[in-house]
Amino acid sequence: MLRLSALGDVCNLVPTVRALQRQWPELRITWIIGKGEHSLLSGLSGVEFIVYDKASGFSGMRALWRELGDRRFDVLLHMQQALRASALSLGVKAEVRIGYDKARSKDWQHWFTHRQLEPHPRAHVLESFMDFARALGVDPAITGCPEWNLPIPETAYAEASRLTGETAYALISPCANPRLRNFRNWSAEGYATVIEHLWTQYGLKTLLSGGSSSQEREMGERIRALAASEAVIDAIGKSSLKGLLALIDRADVVIAPDSGPVHMANALGTPTVGLYATTNPDRAAPYGWRDFVVDRYPEAVRTYLHKEPDEIDWGERVRHPDAMALIQAEDVIERLDVLLASRPDATTMEPPHEV
Template identity: 75%
Template sequence: MKHPLPARPRHIAILRLSALGDVCNLVPTVRALQRQWPEARITWIIGKAEHSLLAGLSGVEFIVYDKATGLAGMRAIWRELSDRRFDVLLHMQQALRASVLSLGIKAEVRVGYDKARSKDAQHWFIHRQLAPHPRAHVVESFLDFARLLGVEDLSLEWNLPIPESAVQEAREIAGTGRYLVISPCSSLRVRNFRNWSAEGYAAVIEHAWAQHGIATVLTGGGSTQEREMGERIQALSRPEAVHDAIGKSSLKGLLALIDGAEAVIAPDSGPVHMGNALGTPVVGLYATSNLDRTGPYHWRAQTVNRYPEAVRTYLHKEPEQLAWGQRVRHPDAMSLIRTEDVIDRLEAVLLARDAHGAQTETPDEA
C-alpha cells in the first residue's frame, strides 16, 4: 500500500546538499511550494557552500551539513531535528551520504526519484517515487516533486537574495563599467573534462574589449587548477581588458558580479545556472555534458553545444543511443568548441541587450 501524500502539508523537509548549480535549479520548486501553500514551513537540509550561496532565501529555514564533519555532523543534525516530524521529506539527492543522513529525519512520507533517475539505492530510503519523466532537464526533475504533491502553478521564479555588502564587493572588483563574467573552470573531479582552453577565452576577451569596450572579470574558486588557468588567460590578454577575481570573491559576491554582468561565459558549472537564475544572458560551453539535461535552462539556444559531435567522435554512437545525461569523458572533447562560435553567441546576446536595454526577460519569457 502506498504511503498517502499530504493534501495540505504544514511542514516540508527538502534534502539537497549539493551542488551550486543544482541548488539554484531547485529554487523554482521551493517557490512553487510556497505559492501553493504559503503557510507551510519549509526546512532545507543543505551543504555548507551551497548555503552560503542561498542564505537569506525568503521563507526557508536552512539546516547546514558540512560533509567534512562526516557522521558526527549527521548526528548533530539528527539531534537538532529530534523534536520535529515533517509531513513530507523531499529526498532530492541521489547519493548514499544523503540517504544515510535522511535516516535520522522523521517524516510521514519520504519522496524520491523514480527507478530510471534513482542512484545509490535511493529506493531503499523512500516511501514514494516520482512518476517517470524521461529526458527531463534538471529543473523539471526538481519540479516533479511539486507535481507529485499536486502543486498547480509551476511557473519559474527565483528571487535570489543579494545583500548590499555583496553588491559593494562586486563593485570593488569590477568597477562601474560594462563587463563580462567568465568562469573558466568547472569543479575539480576525476575525469571531469569540462574546461575549455585559455587561448579560446583570451580570444573572446580580446574581442569583447576591442569591439565593444567591455572588460572581463575572471571568477572561480581558489584551487591551484583555477588559479593557473586564470594566470594563463591573463598572460594572453591585454591588462586593461581583464580583471582576475579568481579566488577573491565570496559566493554572494559572485552572485552580485553575475547580476551586474552583460553576460556569463562558462562551461557546465554553477555560474551558468546562477546567470540563468538572475536573468543574466548565458553563453554556456558544452561538449562533455548533455545540454538538454544540465544546460542553463532559459539560455540553451545561446549555448555552444558540441555534445552531439563529441558523442559521435569519442563514443562512436548517436546521442539517442546513450543513457540520458551520460557524459563524454574524453580530454579532447572541449576542443570541439570553436572560438568563432563563442564570439557569435556573445555577439547575439550583446546585440539583444543593446536593442532592448538591460535584460529583464529571458528568451523563453519574452
C-alpha cells in the first residue's frame, strides 16, 4: 500500500486495512507512509510500515528504494493521487499495480498503474479507499462495516491525564493544516461562544488542541482572550499525536473544521461536530457523524463560485477566506445540543453557575 498523507486520510484508510485482514487473516501488508502519519498510526496491528519523510525529497526517495531492495509484492495499492507518490512507486516491484479510475485520478497517476478501480462517482473518501479492497474481491459485507481499532499506548493516556486530570471536557481543534489557501478555519469569536455554551449549560471545560505553528498559537490566544479562563484548558502545542488520540478518545465531544482531528475522533467513536464550508462534507465529513456536520458548503459554492453544487466537480474546494464565516455559532450549538442530550448523564448535569 502506498499512501503518504494526510492525517485525516490515513485514518479513513485504516478500515480498508481491516477489511483486507478480515478477508485474509494471513495477508502480509506493507504500508509506505509519511513520517508524521506514521507517528499517528504506529503499532497498527498486522502492518509493516516503511516511512518516507516528505521533507527528505529525492535523497529520501532513493534511500527508500534501497530499503525496498529486491523485495517483490503481489499487489501495489497506489492510493495517493500525487506525482511525488507516483515517483516513489517506481521503486516498488509489484506484479499488479492498482490505482484510481481516470475520473478520480490526478497528476497522471494512471501512467504508473496497470489496473484502475471501477468508477465510483460522488464517493466519500473512506469509500474511495474501500474500493481498493473491493477490487481485490473482499466480501461486500466486510467492506460495508468499517473498523479501526487504532492503537493508543498507556503512555499516551498518561500524557492526556497530565493535561486534563479527571476533568470532563469537550475538545476543540480550531485550526486545519496551515498551508497556502487552505481557508478552513472558523473564527475565534465563534469558538468562544461555543465554549461559553459548553461551560454554562453542561459544565464541560473545553480543551484547545493543535500544533505549535504560529497560526495555531495565535488562534488559541485569541480564543482564550474571549472565553472565560476557567472554561479553557490550553493544550495547543503540548501533545504528541498519540497523546492527541488519547485526548480525543476521552473527550465528550470533538469540534473542528475539516482536518485530522475530526477523522481521528470518528475512528475512535467520539461524538463529532465537523465545521464545513470550504470542503464538501458529502466527500470528506467524519464518516460516522455526517448527520451532525454544520454544512455551509452549498451556500459557499453559490456565494463565492457563483454556481450550483451540482455544476462543479466533485470535491471542488471553495478557496475564499470568508467562506467559513457563513457558519454561525447557533448552528454549532444546535448540533452540540443534539449530541450532548443523548449522554447517559445528560439529565443530571447542572451548569457550574447561574447563566
